[in-house]
Structures are given as structure tokens and as C-alpha cells.
Amino acid sequence: MxxxxxxxxxxxxxxxxxxxxxxxxxxxxxxxxxxxxVRAPQRLPPSPPKLPIIGHLHHIITSVPHHYSLRELANKYGPLMHLKFGEVSTIVVSSRDIAKEVLKTHDLACADRPKTVATQIMWYNYTDILFCPYGDYWRQMRKICILELLSNKNVRSFEYIRKDEALVLTESILLSSGVPFNLTEKIFVFMSSITFRTALGKVSMDRDGTIKLIKKALGLAGQFDLADLFPSVKIFSFVSWNKFKLLKLRKKLDEILGNIIEDHIDNFSATKRGNGELGTEDLIDVLLRLKESGELDFPITNDSIKSIIFDMFAGGTDTSSTAVEWAMSELMRNPRVMAKAQDEVRQAFNGRKTIEETEIHALKYLKLVINETLRLHPSVSMIPRSCREEFEINGYHIPLNANVIINIWSIGRDPTYWHNPESFEPERFETNSINFLGKNFEYLPFGSGRRICPGMNFGIANVEFLLAHLLYYFDWKLPQGVGDLDMSEIDGFVVSRKSNLHLIATPYEG
CATH class of the missing domain: 1.20.5 (Single alpha-helices involved in coiled-coils or other helix-helix interfaces)
Structure with a gap:
């Protein structure tokens, strides 16, 4: 030619x-x-090579979970990186000092959450607390959560529910005594049942079916969509198969949660008592009372109540059950730690038929085990933020509307801050004052700053109680033929084990 x-x-x-x-x-x-x-081009943080259209996506889709690949990139390009996922600018933070800059110095500038198709659908256009944009409405809802829903007093008042569900769990494990069973499923049922009863009270409905539906929705909510990566291409939001499935699921949940709310209203009108199991208020009662009071600056709707219920299941079930599952996995791999933790629990409750929650606070080594579990296996491996304002870190420009990801999984395994970081050593927390309250930026399992997890006390109470219960009542071993546990992780809304944890339990005869 x-x-x-x-x-x-x-x-x-x-x-x-x-x-x-x-x-x-x-x-x-x-x-x-x-x-x-007329502005000169801004100096962005370092970036790896990118491809046309998809940007840096090829660097992370080859590795699951993604926090592994982000750590490898940070080792090469530094603890502050700029990545482009499709059209979206993303800043990745992988060090304690830069995390402190983001979450403390510039906390207000990046106090928003990234927006996705899934979170918009399942959290009713961000009328919840977890994903709500920063502002007056968010401040109001967070205050309600801390003072009315998940205060220390309320968390303690749920002890009878934890005891009830622990008894059900014990009987269920006894039926499988001496043979391998799926501990992952039993832990999840325990945590979801507690959340269900504290949030929804004594409603009569298909609890197991509803929990499975919510679990499925949470799994889908952890997936990204093409529309999230290319928000300017409007056609992607119309051809999204994941969006179609989420809308279908939300329609089912809408009907279920709507009926629950109506039942609460009718029951209260008839009895003038709360719908909690002891006649007190459950969480829906509290929200309905505040809704009808007329005292809120920003009125809440039934959709707001539904979105907060979804917050409760996202933050109170998946994360807590995952934490206990990882703790049991590490204890099985570390017999010395298992023996020490069981000895402490059994000495504290020697000869008793029930575990008293007020005395769990004295189990110092159990707390160290939980701390170490959350360091190695934070339930949410990355803290997501979104920039409301431009700012600079170390001379680099952080653009408006950029997503900011703090890779707390990587920071928690960084040898700069942790001796033998890949080893499970609870004793490391005996010799320092590091805790999970958000002030130590090398250890942020619940986040930090304005968006620190408001349900932290609720989650920790459930984790401590269940772990103490499992260690006190049963001895544990791996099924025959299992030499070493597979500790592979899987990405999602919560970072859980890739394979379910199957163990053999025998009743403790001490």
C-alpha cells in the first residue's frame, strides 16, 4: 500500500x-x-507506570487481596503514592507518619468517604453514619449513635443477649463434639444474632433468612463497578449487572425492614412499651422516638433507619465475626499462646457455669491476643477517605475529590514499627502503650479522627465475650490430615479468611 x-x-x-x-x-x-x-501543573506524589484508559488498575488486579499489591508498590515508589484507577485519582498511604498527616493534621480536609454505586444503593443514598458525607447531618447521626444507640451503658445492657447466644452456641458445638465442624459459620451466627436482637428486638420473622440476605448484600457491596472507575461514562451505571443485583436485594430488604418498622410502631402504640426483649427500647425504638420528637435539626426518615440498621450489620457482624475467626486461627497455629490464654480464662472462671462479662475486663492476656489479632488481621484492611479540600503533604499536592486509602494492613506489618512483624506475639503489647483508640498511627484497626468507628465498644465487647467463651469451655485441635492452616485472605467489604475454619472441639473437663 x-x-x-x-x-x-x-x-x-x-x-x-x-x-x-x-x-x-x-x-x-x-x-x-x-x-x-492559570495554574501550573501540581506536583503529585510518585506513581508507577500506567496504561491508557485503565491507569494503574493492572498493578492491583493481578493480586488478591489488593493490600498485598499496594504494599509492594509502596516498597518501590514510597509510602505516599498517586494511582489512577480509571478516571479516579487515588492517594495510597503506607506509613505511620503520613497516616498521621492525613488523619490528624488534615482530618477535616479528607473527612468524606468515597462514593460507589453499591454504597449509594445499600445505604439509601448515604443517609447512614458509615458512608454519610461529612457535615451537619453526619454530626447529628454520629451523636445519636454514640449517645443513644451504642453508648457504654447500652453495650453493657446487652450482656443478657450475649449470654443467651453463647448458650445456644455451646449446645451447637456440643452436638459436633469430637468431629470437625465449620466454626466460621457458628461464629457468624452468634454475632449476627446479637446484632439482630439488639437492633430489631423481639420481632417475629425469618431471622436466619434475613441474616443470609444481609450477608449476601454486604458481599456485593464490597465489589467495585465500572461506573465507580469511570463516573463520567453514564452508560456504565445503566448496564451494571452488580447494580441490578443490588437493587433487587435492596427491594427485598426494603420490604422486610419496612415491615419491622411498622411492627415497632404498632406494638408501641398498643403497649406503650419498647420492643426490646425486656420491654426496653431496642435500636429501632430509639430512632423512631427521635424521629417523632421533632427535636432533630435534620429529620430522619424510615430510609435513614434502614440504612443505620445496615450499618449495624456491616460493622457489628462481619467485622466482629472475622476478628474472632482470625484470633482462633492464630491460636491454633501458636499452641504456646493458646495454652497461656486458656490458662488465664480458666483460672479466672474456675468451676463456674457461666462467664460474667464484668470480669472479662480483668483478662489482660486475652486483650493482648485481640490486639495482636487486629494488628495482623484488621477486619477492614484499608481506611477509605475522600478529599473535600486540596492540601499538601511533604510538598506533594493532594487533589480535590481524590480518594485516600490508608493501608493499615501494611502499616501493621511494617518492620519499621514492629519487631518480627509477621509473627503472632501478643506479648509485644505488654511493653508499650499502643492501643486501638486512634492515637497510635502505626495501629489503626478502627481508624482515627472524625471517622473513627462509632461501634468500636460494641464490637470489642462481642469479640471479648465470645473468645473467652470458646477458650473456657472447649479444647481445640485441627482435623486429622491438616498440617498447617491456610491463612489466605479474600477481598471484600471485610477481609476474611479465604477458606472457612474447620476445627474439632472437645468439652473442657476441668
């Missing part, structure tokens, strides 16, 4: 014309908008 060649004069003319129009429009912009409006 013949190659078309342009004569030199023609090429020169085209280049000259291009240069002319460039300077013409450049000076026109200056004249109209002024010099101050």
Missing part, C-alpha cells in the same frame, strides 16, 4: 498554525480570567 507523504511546506504550515492558535487561546484565557486563574 502506498504511503501518503505530506510536503515539508505543508507540515511547516500546520505546525505554525497550531502554535499560533495555542498562544492565541493561551493569552485569551489570561485576558478573560486573569493570571491568577
Amino acid at each position: 502506498e504511503i501518503i507523504q505530506f510536503p515539508f511546506n505543508f507540515i511547516t504550515f500546520i505546525l505554525s498554525l497550531s502554535i499560533f492558535f495555542f498562544f492565541f487561546f493561551f493569552f485569551l484565557i489570561i485576558k478573560v480570567k486573569g493570571w491568577k486563574k
